Amino acid sequence: MRQMMIEDEKVLRPGIETMLGLPxxxxxxxxxxxxxxxxxxxxxxxxxxxxDRFQPMLDAGKPYVAKGATFERPINYTTPWQLQPVSKI
Structure with missing residues (x-):
């Protein structure tokens, strides 16, 4: 399955990288x-x-399911605060 995911990157990456709000x-x-x-x-x-609506991602999941994979629904958390590395300069 790891190899499948590596191959799927070619299809999924271009669309995901264009999505707004993904740092x-x-x-x-x-x-x-x-x-x-x-x-x-x-x-x-x-x-x-x-x-949830990205059709290439939805389509890519089908071969994994056919090989016995299961998927957990995404968990979306709000972020009340976050950490950034502190500059050591």
Whole structure:
């Protein structure tokens, strides 16, 4: 499944990168458990919900399900505050 995700990047990345309100997105894989994760930080809930309607993402999920993958619904949290690295200059 990790290889599938690497291949899907070619299709998914261009559309996701053009979405408004997405400062950070990290995709991860744990080979020992065949797990994949996507942690994205969005500026607000409306921005986050863009992925719910992003057809290439919805289509990309079907082959994973056919191989036995399950998906957890996204959890969208509001961000009351955040940390940034402190400059050490």
């Amino acid at each position: 950070v997105s990290n995709i991860g894989a744990v080979e020992t458990t065949s797990s994949l994760t996507n942690v994205s930080l969005w500026v607000d809930l409306d921005a986050a919900k863009q992925l």
